[in-house]
Amino acid sequence: MSALILAVLLAALDQTIVSTALPRIAEDLNGFDDIAWVSAAYLLASTAVTPLWGKLGDMFGRKRLYLTSTSIFLIASVACGLARNLPELIGARVLQGVGGGGMIVLTFALVGDIVAPSERGRYQGMFGSVYGVASIVGPLLGGVFTDQLSWRWAFLVNLPFGIVALAIAARALPAAARGAKARIDYLGATVLAAIATGLVLVTSFGGRWGWGSPGIVGLIVAVVVFAALLAPVERRAAAPVLPPAMLGSRTVVFSSLIGFFANAAMFAVLVYLPTYLQIVRGVSATLSGIYMLPLVAGLVVSQSLAGRWAAHVERLRTILLVGLAANLAGLLLLGTIGAATDTLALSVYFLITGIGIGMVPMVVLTTVQNSVPAADLGAASAVVTFARSIGAAFGVAVFGTLLNTGFADRTHALPTAGGFDAGRPDTIGRLPAALRDTALDAFAHATAMGYLWIAPTLAAGILLALFLRPARKGGETADVPTTTADGALTTTADDAPTTAANGVPATAEDTVTAA
Template sequence: MAEDALRNGDGTGGVDTGGEGVAAQPSGSVLVSIGALLLGMLLAALDQTIVSTALPTIVSDLGGLEHLSWVVTAYLLASTAATPLWGKLGDQYGRKKLFQTAIAIFLVGSALCGAAQDMGQLIAFRALQGLGGGGLMVLSMAIVGDLVPPRERGRYQGLFGAVFGATSVLGPLLGGLFTQHLSWRWVFYVNLPVGVVALAVIAAVLHIPRRAARHVIDYLGTFLIAAVATCLVLVASLGGTTWGWGSPQIIGLIVLGVVLAGAFVSVERRAAEPVLPLKLFRVRTFTLSAVISFVIGFAMFGAMTYLPTFLQVVRGVSPTMSGVHMLPMVFGLLLSSTVSGQIVSRTGRWKVFPVAGTAVTTIGLLLLHQLDEHSSTAATSAYFFVFGLGLGLVMQVLVLIVQNAVAYEDLGVATSGATFFRSIGASFGVAVFGTVFASRLGDKLAGVLAGRPLPAGVNVDSLKADPRGIAGLPPTLRPAVLHAYASSITDVFLYAAPVAAVAFVLAWFLREDRLRASVTAPDGTETFASNPVQRSSYDEVCRALSLLGSRNGRREIYERITARAGYDLLPAASWLLLRTRKHGWTEPAVLTERSAVPLHVIIEAARQVEERGLAARRGPDLVLTERGAEVAERLAAARRESLAELLGDWWGPDRPTDLNRLVEELTGELCGSDAERPHAAARGAAVVR
């Protein structure tokens, strides 16, 4: 609370005031609801990382190594396509019911994935799971805006970002543990008890206002862009393996993709609320960032999908330990993304990070290509760490520079657009990595096994379908087959390195414009989530200003406000005047009981405002004098000006009315907490003349 800040100088400035459209719930109910939303977010976030270490075992059990990539891609494509629809439908028909529906779809998909009997079933059920997962993501973050006022949103939405950081670490470990000690099916079944709890709590506790916001939903545009992405991924995953590159099927998919892309462009030009406004591509920074985001998603998810296969099949480590071996990459990513975000926030300089990040990512891919069955654990960990370091350097900053490059009205769609391309890159990368791996493995196994006597039932196809067959090979043949597996996987990274190098070249063409202060607070959900982030421009600015306000919610903020207004008051005196202005009167003795500010601080503040004629006693209460009302008004104006400065060029003469409203709300919320509001409101808002 802001009162804590006055006491110890390092608290946050959050308060618990109602804002427009915010449900008036008891604080305990809000916290329980937030907890249930976090559980829903946890399910969707965990499902993006927990499956990777289980994939080798899934393939061995169900067969179909060449289709391994689709276990990941089906989820990514479905959640990416569904995300914008969930957001707008939630606005239009109420978020609570939609969120419950998303949980139900996700749980049904999870149960069916756990019960799948072949790879085709698992892929189909993963797509169903992805449809629900997209809703869990976007609706859980949107509901936070319904539950808490603007001043608090940065704090609570920061928790959702932390969930992604945590699942990046825990996902591979939990996937390995369940696979090794229970079954790979528990990777999906574990969602059921957690989801049921979230569903029950949401039904019983969550009460949010019904506010219908009408949208012209771009169903056709959403379908077309999903269809184009699916065609690209099908070409990448089936070309050269299931069908030849010159086959009628592949050529037909390419032609269909081009036709659908043309139709998408035509539809988006006329759509009232396009899913991806074409005007964004006229902004050079957005276009370059979109391409770089695509490459980062390509490299990150492609590697995260196939590195566990390398560790388990080639290195022979257990599923659990493969999760442990993945941690250096995750730590490198979290470390560099956090540090780069902090440096950008403090300095406003950002161009070095996409340049350095794409360069280090390229080096990391080349290092991963050097791995083989004889590589030491230390070398493997070091290469993983370098690769993660490169990804983290660029992921955080790409969102910031896109937000900085567009007008306020395009802020929401530009953010979701940048993260959309990362999602499509992830789907494409997993598919391309899978195609290269399957193609190289088939060729290399055929060369190794040609003319060799093999046990009954063992051949190239059986070894591709089930890596456990390697254990049944003659000892003289086993090392060559392991090397074929190792080199097939690491060749993937060699093919990916030129793609990352293209991103490195493009990064040099980014123009380093001065950052608005309001876009120097990146969100973990925008950085680590695999599917697009959907927030309106208003919600995005609200989140950023709230987070910045919390960071600045120390004692010093009252000093700056006071100085800006031209007074030499104690910080606590300014705080007291603002509270009194908001509530009409203040009883210092009661305020001491209801806040964490020490008694002597409040006494000194009260004495100063009385001695200077800014407030007068009316019984035990303080009320503002005419002069005090003027001072308090100037203090509030100074706070409004401070917030407006953070908005930069968005705060122009033609600024939208919702920005005015947001600044007014945040200004009022800084002045005092409704949780500590006097009970006897009828005592009025009198001013002593």
Template sequence: MAVEARARTQEPHDEHVGGNVLVSIGALLLGMLLAALDQTIVSTALPTIVSELGGMEHLSWVVTAYLLASTAATPLWGKLGDQYGRKKLFQAAIVLFLVGSALCGAAQNMPQLIAFRALQGLGGGGLMVLSMAIVGDLVPPRERGRYQGLFGAVFGATSVLGPLLGGLFTEHLSWRWVFYVNLPVGVVALAVIAAVLHIPSRAARHVIDYLGTFLIASVATCLVLVASLGGTTWAWGSPQIVGLAVLGAVLAVAFVAVERRAAEPVLPLKLFAVRTFTLSAVISFIVGFAMFGAMTYLPTFLQVVQGVSPTMSGVYMLPMVFGLLLSSTLSGQIVSRTGRWKVFPIAGTAVTTLGLLLLHRLDENSSTAVMSTYFFVFGLGLGLVMQVLVLIVQNAVSYEDLGVATSGATFFRSIGASFGVAIFGTIFAGRLGDELGAALGGVPLPPGVSVDSLQADPRGIAALPPSLRPDALHAYAASITDVFLYAVPVALLGFVLAWFLKEDKLRASVTAPDLSETYASNPVERSSYDEVCRALSVLGSREGRREIYRRITERAGYDLLPATSWLVLRMKKYGTVEPARLAEHLPVPLSVIIAAARQTEERRLAVRNGLGLHLTDQGRQVAERLAQAREESLAELLGDWWGPDRPTDLVRLVKLLNEELSGSDREEPHDTGPGARIGRALT
């Protein structure tokens, strides 16, 4: 869950990054695809799984076991990867995930499936964390945002494709293929990683908070067990439930005591002194609660009550996914550009509350158009608040706490998802027994069919006489939709809390996070350095397309063409430039380069020696001032993080990005690297 409390300060040793970087990143994307797809592909298969293995009341734990395991494992994977090498740990995570997938596909009963899902979740947490971290090892800071954006695209794609694929496999093959499909993809990723991935060695040592990780995972597990088993398996006042609640409270006290003394705490308690973080953590919990609770039980409503196929239930869910992706992307971009953000958590929680009320109104007679509209509204509300919560937490804390604050917010969202699924499941199971008993109690039923059997396996509805089927379907419909009504007060609490958020001025370096950072079940594990690196690379790319050199020239106080400043800085970095060669190898018109070269000679900034241009003494002075202005522009984006006591790794990052903005001296035609994008900006 949490990232390193201290930013990574060691530079990689001088070791060549071998292999094909693009192929390596492709394999990392496959690894991320495994974990991302597994969170969505299972949803449409769940009704069939619980029908075949028995135990509708245990449906929630198929999801919850994965969520809890992946959330608890996240901080360990990140720090162990730093300490012992990310390649080995990433391979271990793939193997663990594949073993869990194979066992899930072979499960013969619900307890087995739940246990194997937890094993799968342990591996999935590593796939999430390490794939993103390895990108930072493979590509320079200037390019990091662009490549990490690909992982966000994977999440967007799996949000759409997951429910569809889950339905297709379930309907045309078997629900077991929802898990087996991971095996060939994982084997390919494992082979490619072994063959081509070479990562610079690092020497980042950590004091890993094993006890804190164990305690916080145990507290979450106890509370989720209370929420899911209370009132169903055991009565609320039973010794088992009371014992679990007391154990959870004792473990929570122990966790607080341990975190106060931990050198690198998994969740620093000082963060809760920041009001924005505390409020955002609670709202994040609520968003995860509502999102995963609904995503888990809506396919059951569609397949059992509406009678649609598993595949079509995935299609019916698409409006919710599109609403979520649309509003999530737009809200993050608007906030990054305007600096105003408070309206989004308020509007998002309000629309989510409205969406839950609309979902409560669904029944067995609801039309496709009505369901699609309600699903879209619900997704729209979730998306409005998801991106922004991560962004405002990053804006509210000091640089040293940036990493742990980001991971802390995503941790609470993941725990909220676990609670949502568990509590929705408890309410559903309790309501279903009551509704079926009221509808069919005392009515003669066919042999082998009873209220208990119908509660465990909805396929028994088909064996009922035609006159009783509508009552049974209505019982299922009412039980599921009542769940959404019970969630309304929780969403309303989020709406009220959102009003208490203080809208601090947004730092320029705080940018909209990737989709992979905002998905409800994906806890994030990055250092403060990594977060700033990602943000500045995104901003640098955006500014590179918007006359970055015009701004630098203006800041330095010179009346030069933007292309002239670019050319002068290239000469400063490489000693000489050949205008004709630049025009051949970069997508910059020859006329622009000739005009820039002519101006350097007219202003006596450079002299020609053969085909190349070299800086004069005056040119070197101008180049120094331009470089300083460029560094100041980058530093300005960091706001109060760039204070008198700024960390050395931030200073190093700004200098590194400053150098990289000059581009490479070996760019090829149609290149898409930094020099190419800057070149396009000059035209």
């Protein structure tokens, strides 16, 4: 577990640690126009390869794939740290995303391998806490490395910790049995990668290129076309990357959608609250992290409690509903913030939001893992991870558009003399003192309205959670058919447990063995 947690920490940090280093990277490598690709390349690659890593783990054993993905990540980290120009850095970030995506999804699947269904929630909660902490600590570390050492250390720091994680994993992880031999579904993996690429590009660059621009519209059309091709392609595959039966599972589909909505809200909070603190409250990047400690505390505590409560798997839906409701309440409270909101009130809002954020993601993953046969753990984990990654990109992109549009609408009449730009909130400091308060009020209002606009996504998640039917205690398969050696499907009913020959309710393992 120590090796897996360390690996997830590194992979999660590399999604956020470069954000504060980007201006210095652009300056050193002379690439201001394309600097956004440094972040987008990692997100794009890690999202696109997630389903393939999950399926390959099912087929060839997760331990060897985990060691491979970690090695790729470390090699790419060195390449990032030694990059001589921006194209080299972007290429290395793509490779790093390929490894990081595998590390995350295989870690979640490995927990499903080595932990009993009734205990998965507790252990998955640890990884959720790591994700939340990484989202806050990453930008701070990036700033420290950039100011005190070099931006290159934001990548090179992965090497010593990654080698330790690799050594522990090689020695301690059990060698899982390989699945049935089958041809790799290259066509299905390509179609899924194309869908992921289109979605990430749309969400990452829609605001910059224009949501109605030919490039964005073309990407949306391409995503729709590939999405329509996915089901026919996977039905014809001998070992589909995304088993069609899984798409017919209410638990998998609803849980993935809940993960999408929850991650969209979570990253809108984690990415833009520090921006609000730094611009409106005038604090440093380091101090903004201290302001965020109530949120991190709520996240870590609720993750731990949710993991313990998830040991009673009948409560999974209840935990999801409570977490989504708390998260929704937090967003509604954040929708009231202004330039004059006092620190105590902010701390309470952050705490409630953190509690809601922490209770949802890993419970969603545990719900899905407990609903599928052991042979499909990797693919199921990949589906949820894929949905959450797209949700994160969606939340950041949509909130950023809402924030910038709202700010520009309320400050378009302010004078631009001195370098103030209504499309760039970071130029507020260039305004005369008499107008600065007006701009700060406008930015605070735009931030609050953005959270109110995001809140309905959590309401949709609550509605979906009401219709979830999680697996019963003991981890029985809920509603996903098991694939037999000859490709036939054996379905386990939603409303009645599978029964063995002796009349005893069968576990998921029994179902797989019988198939």
